[in-house]
Amino acid sequence: MEFITIKVTCDPVLIDVLIAELFEVGFDSFQEFDNGFEGSCEQEKFEQEKVEILINQFPNVSFTIKEQEKVNWNEEWEKNYDPIIVGDRCIVRASFHKPQPQYEYEIIVTPKMSFGTGHHATTYQVLDYQMSLDHKNKKVLDVGTGTGILAIMAKKRGASSITATDIDDWCIENSEENFALNSVKDVRLIKGQINNVDEGIFDIVIANINKNVLLDQIGEYSSRLRESGQLILSGFYENDIDDLVVEAENHQLKKLRTTTRDNWAMLALEKRSV
Template sequence: MDYVALNVACTGGEQAEILTAELADYAFESFETEGCVLKAYIRQDLLADCKAEIDALLVRYGVEGRYISIETQNWNALWESNFPAVDVEGRLLIRAPFHAPAPDGVPEVVVMPKMSFGTGHHATTWLMSRAVLDLGVAGRTGLDMGSGTGVLAIVAAKCGARHLDAVDIDDWADANCRENIEANGVADRIEPMLGDVRRIAGRRYDFILANINRNILTADMAAYAAALLPGGDLVMSGFLAADVEAIEAAAAREGLLPVARAERDGWFLVHVRRPQ
């Protein structure tokens, strides 16, 4: 499938963050900033349904947007040119095959995404990975919802998780997840599942990892809560400060209790738990 990059020249970092929060209400899948330019990525087939509203939003903020079509086959080169390895406090390295290996004694996850978008979500990958390192997942069953490359499921498996489901709605992501879990030697403990939240109906987990966006998280919160075992952890990221209140309120409505918040580069993580 083809994607479109919306490039918006902002007056500064604060306006870029505000616009990111506004655009997150639509079907954009990722964001990044280069200088004062905000780049937002959306599937081409979904843009037509919301382009008029997006254009009106940009007019309201007094900024101009430029839409650039990006063909699927260009994403690998684009990703390779932009993506740095993710060093999680010297405790874990998430890298691509073209990066240098981790130092001796440092565990690593090697992924090569086929459809990944700039550097905007590296802060959330870092936040979620650190949370997994500290969550105590050894021997537990988990879910990586919106798994993409499968990186968080792989991190959890390497931390000793007994089994994980890795669910993503995109067939490219599903295929790439399968490649990455095989390459990292954890295919026996991770089950990729193509589809949306309906795929987890009737399943139960000790922990759920969901690095998606505010709209999906709030819409699917009831399904996450139903899938959590008593004492189970739900760790979520992929949103900004303006979204935290809505995320926590949606969790509270499902009886999930707050555990922790974390922030990195303007991106937030919320950790909640189902009572025993």
């Protein structure tokens, strides 16, 4: 499979914004640097005109685009990846990093082309919230699982049943590998959308995707959530919180908590009949 790689040079404050914008037009794998980032997109999804219009909205940003075959992301990641510490209780590291047993939770991640290693503020915030949420003997659904990292945390927190979905072949492959690295077994992994999930009602539903998808699918999430169950959403900006809360209320979902990090947000909701 051939890919399009874009290399963007920009002010560091623009990195998260540009990554989010490129994610919306088909890019689904990113690697950050001090002065910018690289992103990859399947060639068949690439629309150069859209990308140029998008990036040209921002001042002092330069970029180059090239075609390439599948690359060894393990090797590339090893050159640039540092462990992530979440809330002083969790470390997310690669297999080539030394174990650090002083942390309560250790998650080992090997990259392919998928999203969600804990570096991004959205994944970080969900992991942080999961450490305060009771998962013991709970049935969990992770929509858009990416690397599988949030499903892995759910298992480490005591979930009894986990279903994870993604629409991307790379994410399915990567999450399978990461489940094995973390000795996480018996996860029902589905390649497809939320409407392909037929495992009944869940205690916890997690969706770290983007605002438009969340708004479109929030009714589906609610219909699969038991009374008093929790829905955890991320992948959107702080100024999008109100729009999501309003839509959530149309589906019997009430806001419990929000957090923000680097202008990105996490929203926890509870399903209530009244």
